[in-house]
Amino acid sequence: MISASFPFDAQFLGRAVEAPRLARGAWADLFLERARSLRATWDHQGGTRISSGMREGFCLRVVDGGSQKLDAREGLSHEAILDACGRKSGSLPSEAPASSGEADGLDEAGLASFLEAMRERLLSLGLDETQLSVSLEIGLRQTCVCLPGGSLRQSGSSRSIVSCRIGDAGEGLSAGLGASSFAKLVESQPAARLGRELEERVAGRREAREAPEGEFPVLLAAGTGGVFFHEACGHSLEADLVLRGASPFRALLGERVAAPFVSAMDDATQPGLEGSYDFDDEGSPARGIVLIARGVLKAFLADRIHGAILGGGSTGSGRRESYRDSPLPRMSNAFLMAGDEDPEAILRETPHGILVSRLEGGRMDPATGDFRFRASSGRLIESGHLTAPLRPFTLAGNGLVALRAVARVGSDLSFGDGTGSCGKDGQQLPVAAGLPTILISSLAVRPG
Numbered sequence: 196m197i198s199a200s201f202p203f204d205a206q207f208l209g210r211a212v213e214a215p216r217l218a219r220g221a222w223a224d225l226f227l228e229r230a231r232s233l234r235a236t237w238d239h240q241g242g243t244r245i246s247s248g249m250r251e252g253f254c255l256r257v258v259d260g261g262s263q264k265l266d267a268r269e270g271l272s273h274e275a276i277l278d279a280c281g282r283k284s285g286s287l288p289s290e291a292p293a294s295s296g297e298a299d300g301l302d303e304a305g306l307a308s309f310l311e312a313m314r315e316r317l318l319s320l321g322l323d324e325t326q327l328s329v330s331l332e333i334g335l336r337q338t339c340v341c342l343p344g345g346s347l348r349q350s351g352s353s354r355s356i357v358s359c360r361i362g363d364a365g366e367g368l369s370a371g372l373g374a375s376s377f378a379k380l381v382e383s384q385p386a387a388r389l390g391r392e393l394e395e396r397v398a399g400r401r402e403a404r405e406a407p408e409g410e411f412p413v414l415l416a417a418g419t420g421g422v423f424f425h426e427a428c429g430h431s432l433e434a435d436l437v438l439r440g441a442s443p444f445r446a447l448l449g450e451r452v453a454a455p456f457v458s459a460m461d462d463a464t465q466p467g468l469e470g471s472y473d474f475d476d477e478g479s480p481a482r483g484i485v486l487i488a489r490g491v492l493k494a495f496l497a498d499r500i501h502g503a504i505l506g507g508g509s510t511g512s513g514r515r516e517s518y519r520d521s522p523l524p525r526m527s528n529a530f531l532m533a534g535d536e537d538p539e540a541i542l543r544e545t546p547h548g549i550l551v552s553r554l555e556g557g558r559m560d561p562a563t564g565d566f567r568f569r570a571s572s573g574r575l576i577e578s579g580h581l582t583a584p585l586r587p588f589t590l591a592g593n594g595l596v597a598l599r600a601v602a603r604v605g606s607d608l609s610f611g612d613g614t615g616s617c618g619k620d621g622q623q624l625p626v627a628a629g630l631p632t633i634l635i636s637s638l639a640v641r642p643g
Contacts, residue, residue, distance in 0.1 A: 209345020530629025
């Protein structure tokens, strides 16, 4: 794993971050990062390939009002930090850099053996070897933020994700599974789980028919539809978009935006999830933020800069992809809270509609909330029963309108398969998206 500490103590970093000459009211912080990645892939043409990467650097940030200036540099030497902060080398004691560490128990033979087991299980389903590919990605990241006054905030995270694909990128099927460590991923028996999932989806595809076109009640399955709230509503609750006027929720704080049985939050303290951390990338403690309580909009997600403008301070949501990037208000683990209803009763009491069991990416305009999502797996609902499987189809609507149209909420909150990530302003971050079974009274459905 990555070393548990950086090679600089609080005194060194505190005196360094206090060195820059700042205008009245301005402040500075120092962000340090070490990140290591391992990637192993297998396909019929190339066989097994293994690669690794390392990112290590720091960023001095000076904030004056609502603007910020970054000085980001590769590497972690005391001389470079002193230079960025405006101190002469030798004015503070030198410390030897620490090793970035290795990933415990991981070697090329172990990774190759894992991929071979995945390959054999998937081929046992009768799949065409020439159409199969398998990949494993392991990421480990450690950060340290030095705040004014010299206090340090350290946070570490890791993620292991295995994914497999049958066929090409356009018409193929893909499935994945993630965990907070490689050992936990292995314990989850990914070959058996992903094999069963692909087997069911291949069988369903043989029987699938085109989705009907029109407005229908839509039942989103627990976990698999979590991306719906994340994309359709979550981004519009991030403070930078709210302050830019690019959110349909901008004037609705304290107002009812959903039925009284609908609540939502973002919680970076949830153990084991993709978006969890101890401190955000500005050093603010992680915490759970209630966004919607009994249908009423309660909060926006904010970093230090935008939180100060809004008047409520940071919500512990300032996140950055790397030391080269600016922190932005970002979701961590966003979800609709579980309700009281039996999911099977919701289905049974839905006369007709469409079940979405796998929702993938799409497009959403955060300024208006209008969205188009691709559902890669679903079924017709007829007389309260699941019937014909459907070929991939599109869901279209508006995030705020859809939120207000949530008619029933199940008790079965789930966070999906552990592989979630989210892009914003060119920065890609791990996130989790959770959802119980929910019924939306009407959404536009289009084939293809």
